[in-house]
Amino acid sequence: MTVERAASLFSATFGRPPRVITSAPGRVNLIGEHTDYSGGEVLPFAIGWRTWVAMAPANGATSRVVSATQQGTRTFDIASATPSGSWCDYVHGALREIVALGADTGNVDVAVLGDVPAGAGLSSSAALEVATALAGIICARGSLLASWDHLAAAAHRAETEFVGVACGLMDQTASAYATEGHALRLWCDSGRREHVPFDRDVLVIDTCKPRDLRDSAFNDRFASCQRALAAIRRMDPSIQHLAHASMEMADAAVMDAVDRRRARHVISETARVGAMVEALESGRPLGDLLFASHQSLRDDFECSTPELDWVVDLAMSRRGVDGARLTGAGWGGCAIVVGTPEALAALVDEIGPAFETAWGRTPRVWLTRAEDGADVDYVET
Numbered sequence: 001m002t003v004e005r006a007a008s009l010f011s012a013t014f015g016r017p018p019r020v021i022t023s024a025p026g027r028v029n030l031i032g033e034h035t036d037y038s039g040g041e042v043l044p045f046a047i048g049w050r051t052w053v054a055m056a057p058a059n060g061a062t063s064r065v066v067s068a069t070q071q072g073t074r075t076f077d078i079a080s081a082t083p084s085g086s087w088c089d090y091v092h093g094a095l096r097e098i099v100a101l102g103a104d105t106g107n108v109d110v111a112v113l114g115d116v117p118a119g120a121g122l123s124s125s126a127a128l129e130v131a132t133a134l135a136g137i138i139c140a141r142g143s144l145l146a147s148w149d150h151l152a153a154a155a156h157r158a159e160t161e162f163v164g165v166a167c168g169l170m171d172q173t174a175s176a177y178a179t180e181g182h183a184l185r186l187w188c189d190s191g192r193r194e195h196v197p198f199d200r201d202v203l204v205i206d207t208c209k210p211r212d213l214r215d216s217a218f219n220d221r222f223a224s225c226q227r228a229l230a231a232i233r234r235m236d237p238s239i240q241h242l243a244h245a246s247m248e249m250a251d252a253a254v255m256d257a258v259d260r261r262r263a264r265h266v267i268s269e270t271a272r273v274g275a276m277v278e279a280l281e282s283g284r285p286l287g288d289l290l291f292a293s294h295q296s297l298r299d300d301f302e303c304s305t306p307e308l309d310w311v312v313d314l315a316m317s318r319r320g321v322d323g324a325r326l327t328g329a330g331w332g333g334c335a336i337v338v339g340t341p342e343a344l345a346a347l348v349d350e351i352g353p354a355f356e357t358a359w360g361r362t363p364r365v366w367l368t369r370a371e372d373g374a375d376v377d378y379v380e381t
Contacts, residue, residue: 002023002050002052002113002114002115003021003023003052003377003378005052005068005113006018006021006052006053006054006111006112006113007021007054007378009054009066009068009111009113010054010055010056010066010109010111013064013066013073013109013111014056014064014109014111016056017056017380018054018055018056018109018111018378018380019055019056019057019138019139019379019380020054020055020056020135020138020139020376020378020379020380021052021053021054021055021135021376021377021378022052022053022055022131022132022134022135022138022374022375022376022377023050023051023052023053023114023131023374023375023377024050024051024126024127024128024130024131024134024175024176024373024374024375025046025047025048025049025050025051025116025127025175025178025371025372025373025374026046026047026049026050026051026116026117026122026123026124026126026127026175027044027045027046027047027122027123027126027127027170027171027174027175027178028044028045028047028122028202028204028327028334028336028368029042029043029044029170029174029327029328030043030044030045030183030198030202030276030327030336031043031269031272031273031276031289031290031293031325032044032170032269032270032272032273032276033269033293033297033301033326033327033328033329033330034221034225034265034266034269034297034301034303034329035168035188035243035266035269035270035273036167036168036169036170036186036188037166037167037168037188037222037225038168038188038225038229038241038242038243038266038270039188039189039240039241039242039243039244040188040189040241040242040243040266040269040270040273041185041186041187041188041243041270041273041274042168042170042185042186042188042273043183043184043185043186043196043273043276043277044170044171044173044174044178044183044184044186045174045178045182045183045184045198045370045371046174046175046178046179046184046370046371046372046373047116047122047204047368047370047371048368048369048371049114049115049116049117049122049366049368050114050115050116050127050131051112051113051114051116051124051127051128051131052112052113052114052131052377053091053110053111053112053128053131053132053134053135054110054111054112054113054135055108055109055110055111055132055135055136055139056108056109056139056380057106057107057108057109057139058106058107058108058109059109060107061077061107062075062076062077062107063075063076063077063078063092063095063107063108063109063110064109064110065088065091065092065109065110065111065112066110066111066112067087067088067111067112067113068111068112068113068114069118070087074086074088076088076092077107078092078095078096078099078105078106078107078108079096079099080092081096083162083163083164089162089163090125090128090129090132090158090159090163091110091112091128091129091132092162093129093157093158093159093161093162093163094128094129094130094132094133094136094154094155094158095108095132095133095136096158096162097133097154097155097157097158097162098133098136098137098140098154099136101150101154103136103137103140104140105136105137105139105140106140108136108139110132110135112128114127114128117206117364119332119333120206120208120328120332120333120334120364121326121327121328121329121330121332121333121334122204122206122327122328122333122334123171123174123175123328125159125163125165125171126155126159126171126172126174126175127175129155129156129158129159129172129175130151130152130155130172130175130176130373130374131374132155133151133154133155133158134151134176134374134376137151138376138379151172151176151374152169152172152173152175152176152177153169153172155172155175155176156168156169156171156172156173159171159172165218165219166218166219166222167218167329168188169186169188169191170186170188173186173191173193174186174373175373175374176373176374177193177373177374178370178371178372178373179195179370179372179373180370180371180372181197181198181199181369181370182195182196182197182198182370183195183196183198183280183370184196185273185277188243189240189241189243189244196277196280196281197280197281198280198370199369199370200338200369201341201344201367201368201369202336202337202338202367202368202369203315203336203337203338203339203344203347203348203365203366203367204327204334204335204336204365204366204367204368205311205334205335205336205337205351205355205363205364205365206333206334206363206364206365206366207305207307207308207311207332207333207334207335207355207359207363208361208362208363208364209305209307209332209333217303217331218329218331221262221301221303224258224259224262225242225259225262225263225266227255227256227259228242228250228253228255228259228260228262228263228266229241229242229245229263231253231254231255231259232245232249232250232253232255232263234253234254235249235252235253235254236249242263242266242267243266243267243270245263245267246267247264247267247268250263250264250267261299261300261301261302262300262301264296264300265296265297265300265301268292268296268300269293269296269297272289272292272293275289276289285322285323286322286323286338287316287321287322287323287324287338288323289323290322290323290324290325290336290338291312291316291323291324291325293325294312294324294325294326297325297326297330298326301330303326303329303330303331304326304330305330305331305332307332307355307359308326308330308332308333308335310355310358310359311324311335311337311351311355311363312324312325312326312335314351314354315335315337315339315347315351318339318343318346318347319343320339320340320342320343320346321337321338321339321340321343321344321347322338322339322340323337323338323339324336324337324338344367347365348365348367351363351365352365
């Protein structure tokens with residue numbers, strides 16, 4: 001049904017049907033937070049909320065983009081290297097990247113529609129970038145991404161080099177390549193990935209405290225991790241990524257105490273990804289790993305919030321809950337809970353009213369499972 005709504009938005013705005021409609025999902029990261037830009041491992045999965053992009057070649061000399069959730073129509077020239085500071089930079093940047101890779105896209109008209117909540121830590125920006133890049137390739141009738149090998153990388157460069165968020169490649173990779181019923185284990189130093197069976201329900205609680213990573217402490221944490229790596233490399237130049245260091249190295253290297261805490265999180269969190277895969281494969285409980293991840297993010301990386309801590313503490317106190325933690329970059333956004341179906345159903349009913357009493361606003365609460373990644377939903381014949 002949303003494919004039809006995307007087509008309708010495009011036609012109503014631009015007066016003709018789109019050539020192509022693509023979609024890409026948001027993601028939940030089961031474990032492995034703030035490790036991707038330090039060469040570590042992550043374990044995300046795609047969720048059921050998606051962004052649809054309808055596109056056709058432009059009739060004029062500029063690109064135009066409209067969103068179902070934003071006022072007005074934005075215009076830009078794909079060749080321009082200057083971001084506007086608005087939401088359409090994600091579209092502009094993704095199109096610039098595929099042109100740089102050889103796609104003869106030219107300027108295009110674009111309509112965007114989706115249900116991935118912005119600012120919730122569910123990678124709405126990656127979903128938009130991946131769907132846009134895929135639509136641009138198909139719209140240009142190109143074969144550049146016949147194997148989709150460049151799709152996530154192009155979307156990632158759009159975010160880091162054009163939008164200006166120094167993130168890792170986890171979000172775009174999960175949005176592009178995830179598969180139903182599986183989490184995606186990604187080695188961020190090499191790009192190697194494998195699908196890990198994961199068929200459990202996950203409760204997602206959005207604390208409705210949005211954050212824009214361009215304005216958050218994200219880039220500060222990135223810089224802190226880079227300083228920690230530099231300190232460790234002065235002691236051992238063979239270490240190429242912070243996630244490859246040992247805890248003993250982090251303790252022995254000469255660095256600021258804050259940078260040391262950031263390093264401890266990255267190193268321990270990377271180890272937890274491998275332990276989580278082993279737990280999933282063996283059927284062992286996941287709770288200790290999830291809660292240890294949250295504690296590390298709260299105390300060492302300092303990216304939690306009182307609201308997220310409250311959600312995790314409440315969930316962990318309920319019978320049948322296996323584990324809980326914040327997901328995404330933090331500083332707001334979402335927490336996840338894993339447990340028995342009965343425990344999660346009870347939390348769905350309980351947590352909204354309790355959160356509103358405690359914090360004065362109503363959270364968004366969903367049950368989700370691992371879904372498929374990017375897809376081409378319509379191509380003009």
